[in-house]
Each structure stands twice: as structure tokens, then as C-alpha cells.
Amino acid sequence: MDVALDPRPLSTPTSEATMQHPQPHPKPLSTSVIGAxxxxxxxxxxxxxxxHQVTIIERDGIPTTPQARRGVPQSEQTHILLHRGLLSAEHLLPGLHDELIxxxxxxxxxxxxxxxxxxGWAPRGDYGYxxxxxSRTLLEHVIRKRVLALPNVRVLEQTRVQALHQDPSGAWTIQLQPTDHSSSPGGEHSLAADLVIDASGRSSRLPTWLKGLGLPPVPTTTIDARVGYATRRFTSPRPPxxxxxxxxxxxxxxxxxxxPVEDGYWQVTTVGRGEDRPSRDGEEFLEHLAKLPDPMALDMVKGMTPVSDVVVHRQTANVRHHYGKSRRWPAGLLVTGDALCALNPVYGSGITVAACQGLLLERSFMKAQGGRLNTRRLQRGLARTADLPWTMATSQDRQLLTTPQRARPVEAVVGWWGSEVARLAGQGNDRAADVMQAVTHLMSHPIALFTPPLLLASLRSRLRPRRSQAPEATPARGPRPFGGDAHAPLDLRDLEAPALAGEGRSALG
Structure with missing residues (x-):
């Protein structure tokens, strides 16, 4: 079974072809998803x-309105959904984009x-994706409402997974325990499943469950630049x-x-690393903004009224579990999202990776119709989906470590050239800006950075340096509509390529 993703239908996500899903699997699997x-x-x-018949097992209660949940500590922070993620989510849940609007x-x-x-400041204009x-809370609420409305999906909330058991036939038994005994007085019980998908995030207990199955520990890679950020919500007299x-x-x-976010609110997030991470104190929040290299953000905030406390988040380490590589990987078990590969949220790619993995899951399930689902191979495909975003995040974070780590030669070259293309984009080079944006949003392969016109532009700019100026609007140059095909769609096999590692590539997420 080929698990690589070919998202060509995503070039027109609102078309009739994209709205139609393939025919259901002839042999529905009882599928349990851990984490909502x-x-x-x-x-x-x-x-x-x-x-397939799906049961979602969620440790916390499921809210009926957009609100933060205990199991999502970063839910009140600013999030960015990259364009590739928006297209993938739209394919899985048609109409999502329009409902958010x-x-x-x-x-x-x-x-x-x-x-x-x-x-310096990049030129501004009505262009790009x-x-x-x-807000994260609205995005998750709209997606959750749509998923729970599907006829073959049910949810067990306030329920914790205690252990996983697999019999010789490959069938799974999930040992469950209620987290709210007042509403679920029955105590421990179990659930049978053909397929188990762990999507329980950074706090996943899968290493413990695998140990209980008699499997050896799985190697883990961690790169922590000690980045932290703080967010506060405001109202403002200025329109969104x-x-x-x-x-x-x-x-x-x-x-x-x-x-800006929904309902006329604004979210303001400030980022720092090490001892320079912002605190939850309101005055210190403003002081942190005041020490930025330009006063524009602080000037905007001075005209706003805070309507929330300052919330901080410091769980930003890049953590990658190398699941699926061992030949002893259990059949019928998959891992996705942060439980597989947690990225520094500052780079804004975590939600997009999860959406792309969801799309890969759907297409792999479809291809397995009438045959056995090779979950070990599919697990390797899910891991490859995170290759490029992982390299993008860790290449930058390695530079922020107290003791910098040496990158591989290919990554170093790509990183240096990526920094140069970012510099060209900041100087107003339209080609560089388009390519940088396409790579950042996972809409183009990083090889697009290496073209003769960009090389010539780099040489010219070095001979004729440009001074940075305050941001001013530039003439519009071909805005891309939602789902436009200005760049060739990206096969997820391309996400295995070395990432852009240059400076100035971070977004907040």
C-alpha cells in the first residue's frame, strides 16, 4: 500500500470534486481514537x-461552546493555520472555511x-495566500461540532485510557477508567477495537502502554530552545x-x-527565549512589547482595552518519538499529531501537520479497501509527513540553544540560502516573496528556492544594498484566492526533504 499523499484535488477545495468523498470501506473497522x-x-x-465506526476517547469534558480546555494548555494562545493545513482540513470537513468566516x-x-x-520590514500588498x-477555541469548536455530527462517530468523554491489550489475532482491548466518578459511577471498563489511533498530544502515555505490551522503549529526539510566549485578548476601536x-x-x-480574531477581538502575543521569556504580569507584558525592535506593536496595544488575563505557555520543546521503525510495531496501532511529533508552536505548523496526517489516514484507509491495512508502513508515512516541518523548526531552534548543535551539511546549505531568499523577500523581490511564502505554507517544495533568477537577484542586492523602511503598502500583485493553484500542489513525499533553516522564518501557532 502506497502511503504517500498526493493532494492534487486540494488545488480546488471548494469544487464539487473535492466535496465528494470516496465510497465507504466495505469492511468497517471499529476504530478508537484517543484524544479529542x-x-x-x-x-x-x-x-x-x-x-469506519469511530469512538473518540477524551479524558476531559467536551464543551458545547468555544472555550479553553484543560487538556489543551495552549488553547488561549495565538494560532496560525497554514494554507496547506486549511486545504487539508477543508477536504476532510467540507465547508469548514466558510463556517469560520x-x-x-x-x-x-x-x-x-x-x-x-x-x-527589516517587508513590503506590504494585497497578495499571497x-x-x-x-482563535484556537473557535477553530477547535467548529471542527469538533462537525466531526461529532458524523453518523458513525461517538465520543466517550471524561474517560481515561489505562492500558492497551492485544490478543494473538491482533484485536485490541482498551482498558478505560472514568475521570469523573460522579457522572460515571461504573468504574473501570473496557472497549474492543480493530484499530487504535493515539492522538493524545504531548502528554501521551503510549510509551507506558507499549512497555505493558512487552515492547522495548522507542527512541525520542528532543530539541528545546526554551522559548516561551504570553498572550492577552483585547478590544479595540480600530476595525479588524x-x-x-x-x-x-x-x-x-x-x-x-x-x-484580529472573531467577534472584533484582538489577540496579542509576545515571544522570548531563556530568561527573556514573558511572564503573566500585565505590566511586564507591556514592558516586553516595549523592548521589541520597533514600537509599532506597542503603539497598537496602547489604543486597546484588555479583556482577559495574560496567559503564558512554555511547553515548546520539539519532541519526536520514532514510532513504527521497529519490526515489532503492533499491527492496528497508529500515532498522530503531537503524540508522534510535537513542534515548537512558535513556527505555526502543528495544526497543519495534524490535518495533513488526517488526510493521509483517509486516503490510506480508502486504498486498503478489500485488503489488510499495513499500519506499520502507514505509521512511517505519518512520521514522514512531519519531516519537513520538524527540520524547519529544529534548524531554527538549534541556533537558539546555549550550546548550538551542528546541522547536517545539506541542511546548513539550505538554511543559509533560505536566509538569503528571506532577505530578498524583505527587500521587495516578488519572486522571492512568493517562493518563501509557498515553502512556509507547505505549498511548494524547498527546491523552488534554488533558481537562477534568485541567485542573480542575490548577487545584485549584495552590490546594491537596500535600507529597511517602515512598512508601507505596495501595489497589489495577483492575490491568490482560497484554494488557488498558483503553485503546484505538494506531494507529502516532498515533506521528507531538508527544510528551510534560515532566520526570520517563524510564525506564531
């Missing part, structure tokens, strides 16, 4: 779209946001519109984003 956050919801949608999420072209990198500015993004980098330890 976004990765679990995407996995549940994938299995349900393939005709109807629920008040602003949408604008990426090129309209004021962007400050280590190389559309960005839907929704493009905000400000100041990128943190090896040369500039602080960054921020000022972004």
Missing part, C-alpha cells in the same frame, strides 16, 4: 469518511500583514484588519504578533 483535540478530530474524520473570523492576504524580520484569523508580525530569530530574541 485537533489531531484526534482530524483522525476521526478520516476514519469516518472511509466508512461566517462565525466572524477575519480573512486577509498574508502580504497585507506588517512583517518585520531580522532583515489567504489567512483565516480564528491585518495585524503586525515581528519575527524572533537568532539575532533578535523577542518577537510578537498582533492579530
Amino acid at each position: 483535540s485537533l489531531a484526534g478530530l482530524f483522525a476521526a474524520a478520516a476514519a469516518a469518511n472511509a466508512g 461566517q462565525r466572524g473570523a477575519p480573512e486577509f492576504k498574508v502580504g497585507r500583514m506588517a512583517l518585520l524580520s531580522a532583515d 489567504p489567512l483565516v484569523c480564528s 484588519g491585518p495585524g503586525v508580525l515581528m519575527l524572533a530569530s537568532a539575532r533578535q530574541s523577542r518577537g510578537c504578533i498582533v492579530s
Whole structure:
């Protein structure tokens, strides 16, 4: 079974062809998804779209309105859904984009946001991929509502997975325990399943469960640059519109984003690393903004009224579990989302990776119709989906470590050239800006960075340096509509390629 993803239908996600899902699986599998956050919801949608019977097991209660959950500690922080993620989510749940807009999420072209990198202010204009500015709580609420409305999906909330057991035939038994004994007085019970998908996030207990199955420990890679960020919600007399993004980098330890969200609110997030991480104190929050390299963000916030406390998040280490490589990997077990590969949220790719993995799951389930699902091979495919975003995040974070880690030669070359293309984009080179945006949003292979026109532009710019100026609007140059095909679609096999490792590549997520 070929598990590589070919998302060509995503070039027109609102078309009739994209709205139609393949025929259900002739032999529905009893599928249990552990975790009802976004990765679990995407996995549940994938299995349900393939005709399987899905049970979502969630440790916490399921809210009926957009609100933060204890199991999602970063839910009140600013999030960005990259364009590839938006297309993948739209395919799994047709109509998602339109509902977010109807629920008040602003949408604008990426090129309209004021962007400050280590190389100065980027030119502004009505170009680039559309960005839907929704809070994490609204995004998760809309997706959860759509998934739970599917006829072959049910949810067991306030239920914890205690252990996994597999009999010689490959069938699974999941040992469960209620977390709220007042509403579930029955105590421990069990659930049978043909397929188990762990999407329980960074706090996944899968290493413990695998040990209980008699399997050896799975290697884990961790890169922690000790990045932290703090967010506060505001109201403002100014109408919703493009905000400000100041990128943190090896040369500039602080960054921020000022972004509109639904219902006329604004979310302001400030980022720092090490001892420079922001605190939850309101005055210190403003002081952190005041120490940014440009006063624009602070000036915007001074005209706003805070309507929430400052919330902080410091669980930002890149953590990768190398599941699926051992020949003893259990049949019928899959891992997705942060439980497989947790990325520094500052780079904004976690939700997109989970959506792409959901799409890979759906297509793999479809291809397995009438045959056995090779879950070990599929697990390797899910891991490869995170290859490029992992390299993008860790290449940058390695530069922020107290003791920097040496990158592989190919990554070093790609990283250096990526920094150069980012510099060209900041100087107003349209070609560089388009390519950088396509790679950042996982809409193009990084090889697109290596073209003769960009090489010539680099040489010319070195001979004629340009001074950075405050951001001013430039003439519009071909905005891309939602789902446009300005760039060739990306096969997820391309996500195995070395990533762009240059400075000034971070977004908040």
C-alpha cells in the first residue's frame, strides 16, 4: 500500500470534486481514537469518511461552546493555520472555511500583514495566500461540532485510557477508567477495537502502554530552545484588519504578533527565549512589547482595552518519538499529531501537520479497501509527513540553544540560502516573496528556492544594498484566492526533504 499523499484535488477545495468523498470501506473497522483535540478530530474524520465506526476517547469534558480546555494548555494562545493545513482540513470537513468566516473570523492576504524580520520590514500588498484569523477555541469548536455530527462517530468523554491489550489475532482491548466518578459511577471498563489511533498530544502515555505490551522503549529526539510566549485578548476601536508580525530569530530574541480574531477581538502575543521569556504580569507584558525592535506593536496595544488575563505557555520543546521503525510495531496501532511529533508552536505548523496526517489516514484507509491495512508502513508515512516541518523548526531552534548543535551539511546549505531568499523577500523581490511564502505554507517544495533568477537577484542586492523602511503598502500583485493553484500542489513525499533553516522564518501557532 502506497502511503504517500498526493493532494492534487486540494488545488480546488471548494469544487464539487473535492466535496465528494470516496465510497465507504466495505469492511468497517471499529476504530478508537484517543484524544479529542485537533489531531484526534482530524483522525476521526478520516476514519469516518472511509466508512469506519469511530469512538473518540477524551479524558476531559467536551464543551458545547468555544472555550479553553484543560487538556489543551495552549488553547488561549495565538494560532496560525497554514494554507496547506486549511486545504487539508477543508477536504476532510467540507465547508469548514466558510463556517469560520461566517462565525466572524477575519480573512486577509498574508502580504497585507506588517512583517518585520531580522532583515527589516517587508513590503506590504494585497497578495499571497489567504489567512483565516480564528482563535484556537473557535477553530477547535467548529471542527469538533462537525466531526461529532458524523453518523458513525461517538465520543466517550471524561474517560481515561489505562492500558492497551492485544490478543494473538491482533484485536485490541482498551482498558478505560472514568475521570469523573460522579457522572460515571461504573468504574473501570473496557472497549474492543480493530484499530487504535493515539492522538493524545504531548502528554501521551503510549510509551507506558507499549512497555505493558512487552515492547522495548522507542527512541525520542528532543530539541528545546526554551522559548516561551504570553498572550492577552483585547478590544479595540480600530476595525479588524491585518495585524503586525515581528519575527524572533537568532539575532533578535523577542518577537510578537498582533492579530484580529472573531467577534472584533484582538489577540496579542509576545515571544522570548531563556530568561527573556514573558511572564503573566500585565505590566511586564507591556514592558516586553516595549523592548521589541520597533514600537509599532506597542503603539497598537496602547489604543486597546484588555479583556482577559495574560496567559503564558512554555511547553515548546520539539519532541519526536520514532514510532513504527521497529519490526515489532503492533499491527492496528497508529500515532498522530503531537503524540508522534510535537513542534515548537512558535513556527505555526502543528495544526497543519495534524490535518495533513488526517488526510493521509483517509486516503490510506480508502486504498486498503478489500485488503489488510499495513499500519506499520502507514505509521512511517505519518512520521514522514512531519519531516519537513520538524527540520524547519529544529534548524531554527538549534541556533537558539546555549550550546548550538551542528546541522547536517545539506541542511546548513539550505538554511543559509533560505536566509538569503528571506532577505530578498524583505527587500521587495516578488519572486522571492512568493517562493518563501509557498515553502512556509507547505505549498511548494524547498527546491523552488534554488533558481537562477534568485541567485542573480542575490548577487545584485549584495552590490546594491537596500535600507529597511517602515512598512508601507505596495501595489497589489495577483492575490491568490482560497484554494488557488498558483503553485503546484505538494506531494507529502516532498515533506521528507531538508527544510528551510534560515532566520526570520517563524510564525506564531
